[in-house]
Amino acid sequence: MQNNDKIRFGGAQIPVTADISKNITTIKKAIDWAAENNVDYLVTPEASLSGYSPSFNSIPENLIYALEHIESYAAEKKVGLCLGTLWMEEEFNGKQVRNQIRFYDCDNHWIGSVNKNITIEEDKAANVLRDPVTKGLFLPIGDKVIPTGGLICVDMYGSVGTVDSVPNIPAKLAFYGAKLFVHSTNGTRGAWINNPLKEEFGESIQDLWHDACFKRNSFIHNIPIITVDNCYMTDGTEYHGNTSSQSGVLIRGKWMTNVPRCGTQYFYYDFNVEDIAISMPNRPSV
C-alpha cells in the first residue's frame, strides 16, 4: 500500500496468446513491472493465462502448473492479482469450464473468483459455461476491504448480441454495494482485415458503444472502473491494431489514464482508500 490513504491498482494490457508458456512469461514480466512500481493489485486481460482458445475441453496439465507458478511469483514479488483466465472448476455438479477473474492478495491468499455471467460465441466454442450468479468479493487493504465487482468482457455492457436474457451486471453489483469494478476483457478486434470496407466501420461503432458504456456505468453507479484488454487478436495471433476497448481507469464518467490502444502497455492509478474501501471488522475470512 502506498500509504494509509492510497491504494495502487495497475493494469497490464498484454498479448494473450494460445501458448500458455508464452503467457506465463508475459504475466511474470507484468508482475515485475508491478513490483517495481509498488502496485498493490495488478489486473490482467480476460483469459490472459489460459489463452482464449477454442479448444479448451479439459484443463491442460500445464495450466495447473502455470497458475501455481504465477501465484508463487506474484507472492514472491508481493503483488496482488486480479488474473483473467479460463479455468476448470470442481463444482457440486462436476467439473465446469469457467471464464473468470481470480483474485489474490499480495501474500498469495486466494480471495476468490468471479465467473463470466454473459457468455458469447467464443466462450461457447471453449466450452465455457455461463454462470448465472453475479457476485463480488472483498479485496483486503490494510485493516479495510474493497467491495469489488469483477466483470468479464460483455458483463460490463450487456449485449444485443446475446440471445439469453441479459441481466444488468453493473447495476446488480452496485446494488450489492460494490465500490470498484475490475474489468478484464478480450473482445473481437481486427475483423476488418478481411473486409476493410465493412468491418472497420463496425469496429468504430463497437468502440463508440464500449466507451459510452464505460463512461455511463462509472457515472451512474458512481463506481470507478479499471479495465484491461488483450493487445493481440482474441484467438492469440499477433496483432498491431487498436485493442477492442480502451484500457485504463474511469471515475465518474471520465478517463483518468491515457493508455495507448496498441501493444503492451502498463498503467497504474492511485485510488483514495476512503473512496473505495470500507471497514469490516468481522469480514469473512479469505
Add this chain to the structure above:
Amino acid sequence: MKTNIRFGGAQIPVTQFQQKNVKTIKKAIDWAAENNVDYLVTPEASLSGYSLSCYEDLTFLETGLKEIESYAAEKKVGLCLGTLWVELNVTKDKKTLVKRNQIRFYTPEGRYLGAVDKQVLTPLDLEIGIIKGDGLEGALIPANDKFIPTVGLICADLYGHCSAEGGLPQKLFNIGAKLAIHSTNAERGLDDFKDNLEMEWLEANIRRVSYLLFPVISVDNCYTMAGEPYKGKTITQSGVCMGGKWVIKVPRRGTQYFYHDFNADYFSVSEENIPGHAINAK
C-alpha cells in the same frame, strides 16, 4: 405499384395537457399529409403526456385518441402513435384496467394494426403504475401486397442495458423484425455533463442496433420529460439510422419534422413468410 414507403417523424412538444397535445399531433399530421408520408411516428406518450394526470379522466383520453384516429384517417396518414393508455385485461375471474406505455399502429386508412407495450420500464413508468408488456410483439405494416415486420421500441426498450431485461432488439430481430420504430421521451436538462454522457450512450446504442440488426426511426419529445417548455437539446437524436449511420438527423431543439423513403421491396415479406410466432398485431 409503389416501391417506396415513406416514414415520417415528428419531434414535437409533449406536454401534460392533452388538448395541446392533440393540437400538436394534428399539426404534425397536416405536415405528413402535405408531404405524402405513409406512416408518421410520434414521441413516447405524445398524446397522453408523460404523467399520472392523464389517467384522471379516461373519457378525456379516449376522446383525444378518437379525434387523432379520425383526423389521421381523413388525411390518409398512417400512425405509429406513442401514448400512455389503459387496456382491459380479462382473466378467468375478473376484468381489470391495465396502464400501458405503448405505440399504437394505424394504417393510412385508419385501420388499427395493434399496439406494442413498453417492456423496459423506468422509475417514472413505475411511479405512474405502468404495467410492463411481455412477449415479442410488433405490427405487420402493409406494403403493396406484402408486409413490413415492424417493431415498436419505447425509450429504454431499445437500450435494455439499464434494466434487468435487456436484449429486446436482438430477440425481435431473431424472429424476423425488419424495421424498428423508436418513440422516446427520456429525462434531459438536469446536468450538462450527465446529459452529454447520456447522449453519447443513447447514440452508441441506436447506431449499434441499426448496424447489427435493423434500421431505426427514432423520435424524441422536444420539451422536458415533465412537459415543460425546454430550449435545450433533446436527449436522443431524432431521425433515421441505417447500417450504423444517420441518414436523417434533425436539429436537436424544437419542433422538427422529417421523412425517409424506404424501399418496400427490401423490407417487406410476403404473407407466407411472415415471422410465424411473434410479429403480429394484438
